[in-house]
Amino acid sequence: MGIFNFLKKKKADQQAQPEVEQQEQKLEKKLFRTRGKFKEGLLNFVLGGKKIDAELLEELESQLIMADLGVSATESIMESIKSRVSRAELSDSDALKQALRDELVELIRPVEAPLEIPDMDSPFVILVIGVNGSGKTTTIGKLAKQLTDGGKSVMLAAGDTFRAAAVEQLQTWGERNEVPVVAQGSGADSASVIFDALQSAKARNIDVLIADTAGRLHTQDGLMDELQKVKRVLGKLDAEAPHETLIVLDGGTGQNALSQAETFHKVMQLDGMVVTKLDGTAKGGIVFAIADKLGIPLRFIGVGEKVEDLRVFEADEFVEALLAG
Numbered sequence: 001m002g003i004f005n006f007l008k009k010k011k012a013d014q015q016a017q018p019e020v021e022q023q024e025q026k027l028e029k030k031l032f033r034t035r036g037k038f039k040e041g042l043l044n045f046v047l048g049g050k051k052i053d054a055e056l057l058e059e060l061e062s063q064l065i066m067a068d069l070g071v072s073a074t075e076s077i078m079e080s081i082k083s084r085v086s087r088a089e090l091s092d093s094d095a096l097k098q099a100l101r102d103e104l105v106e107l108i109r110p111v112e113a114p115l116e117i118p119d120m121d122s123p124f125v126i127l128v129i130g131v132n133g134s135g136k137t138t139t140i141g142k143l144a145k146q147l148t149d150g151g152k153s154v155m156l157a158a159g160d161t162f163r164a165a166a167v168e169q170l171q172t173w174g175e176r177n178e179v180p181v182v183a184q185g186s187g188a189d190s191a192s193v194i195f196d197a198l199q200s201a202k203a204r205n206i207d208v209l210i211a212d213t214a215g216r217l218h219t220q221d222g223l224m225d226e227l228q229k230v231k232r233v234l235g236k237l238d239a240e241a242p243h244e245t246l247i248v249l250d251g252g253t254g255q256n257a258l259s260q261a262e263t264f265h266k267v268m269q270l271d272g273m274v275v276t277k278l279d280g281t282a283k284g285g286i287v288f289a290i291a292d293k294l295g296i297p298l299r300f301i302g303v304g305e306k307v308e309d310l311r312v313f314e315a316d317e318f319v320e321a322l323l324a325g
């Protein structure tokens with residue numbers, strides 16, 4: 001069983017107990033601001049038993065766009081809702097709300113695919129990429145802690161050699177969680193740091209190596225070249241590595257996050273995504289836009305700065321939390 005399925009199972013086992021119900025509510029709490037933005041207008045205007053007519057549907061459409069869902073995700077939802085209206089399946093606003101909920105879940109269900117870390121002879125390598133400030137290093141720290149708590153041995157590679165502070169930030173996370181960090185001085189070659197780390201992880205029988213990378217270099221092309229080089233060099237030690245190329249996106253940046261993911265995907269072929277800062281003023285709709293456009297597994301969402309604020313993404317739970325109250 002993959003470690004995150006193990007964590008999910010643990011959660012399911014506990015579900016009957018009231019204390020875990022509180023945990024469930026936590027996501028709602030965490031998404032409190034995002035929910036405000038997302039629901040503002042979206043559901044409120046449907047309240048009050050308004051008749052479902054063309055005007056109301058048009059209003060719904062523009063609210064979805066404003067919530068950051070983007071045009072194509074909005075269109076796919078509206079198409080389905082309109083056809084249900086024309087079949088007279090949605091007679092009142094409650095039915096419309098339920099339909100909206102269902103459509104939202106359906107849109108993101110395909111990207112609900114938790115990270116599975118299989119038992120292997122050599123380390124499972126996670127290469128973490130994304131623009132500066134998106135939350136890469138923080139996400140690595142949280143992930144490292146969750147994995148070690150789940151019984152995996154973890155090593156970190158300080159592949160963001162662009163900023164001296166980046167190495168220190170990763171080392172702090174490492175010390176806090178008693179996880180070894182492989183680093184060279186700032187200005188070192190990122191690919192060579194990560195290569196050394198994989199060699200060392202192999203020698204020490206480490207289960208998971210997580211590599212941090214820079215989010216910004218002097219030029220965007222320079223960054224993409226560097227990331228490709230990291231991938232190439234890792235391939236020399238293990239043809240399958242990196243096993244997971246994981247992009248971290250700041251949910252607060254709206255449609256920018258989508259275009260970043262597209263750019264990185266073209267160059268690096270992403271295996272998974274993390275959307276962070278959904279506890280902030282993000283509108284939340286970006287998760288739907290990304291799911292619709294890219295269809296890449298959304299492994300985790302970040303809803304705060306604590307270790308437990310990195311959560312396995314679950315479509316139902318996410319929509320419930322966004323529309324709660």
Ligand SMILES: Nc1nc2c(ncn2[C@@H]2O[C@H](COP(=O)(O)OP(=O)(O)OP(=O)(O)O)[C@@H](O)[C@H]2O)c(=O)[nH]1
Pocket residue numbers: 130131132133134135136137138139160166213214215216248276277278279280301302303304305309
């Ligand atoms: N509220 C909130 N803050 C977050 C979350 N994830 C990351 N942050 C914060 O976002 C800021 C940037 O995070 P980093 O992890 O340093 O981002 P990075 O991608 O490593 O940035 P660079 O190293 O500059 O490329 C930090 O202050 C984090 O604490 C989240 O889910 N919620």
Ligand SMILES: [Mg+2]
Pocket residue numbers: 136137138160166212
């Ligand atoms: Mg960083």
